[in-house]
Amino acid sequence: MNWSYIFLMVACFIVGLVLLRGLFNMMQGGSSNKSQQLMRLRVIAQAIAVAAMVLVVWLSRE
Template identity: 60%
Template sequence: MSANTLVLVACLAVAVVLLLGLANMLRGGSANLSQKLMRLRVLLQFIAILIIMGVVWWRTA
């Protein structure tokens, strides 16, 4: 798996969870599910940032 693909997958995972959270909020879904999705999004954003930083470091090294 190339570095570009890894970054793309990480960013898409964040986007999917964000859209699921927005859809849940717009249809008046469970507040508990919204909290879980928000926590998952924050975790995925952290992982995506680590991946992006790792790719940048790897390409400049």
């Protein structure tokens, strides 16, 4: 496996983990501040994952 695919899998795993943590927090009736923080963290992690995907595709074309 190439290092780029491993990085992409880790990025997607982190996004999924943050998403599940946020869902679990909402199901348990946790604080809304914590839910908002997890939502922001998920969006940032998603942006990084998408940017990494674009970068990998761009670099693999050369």
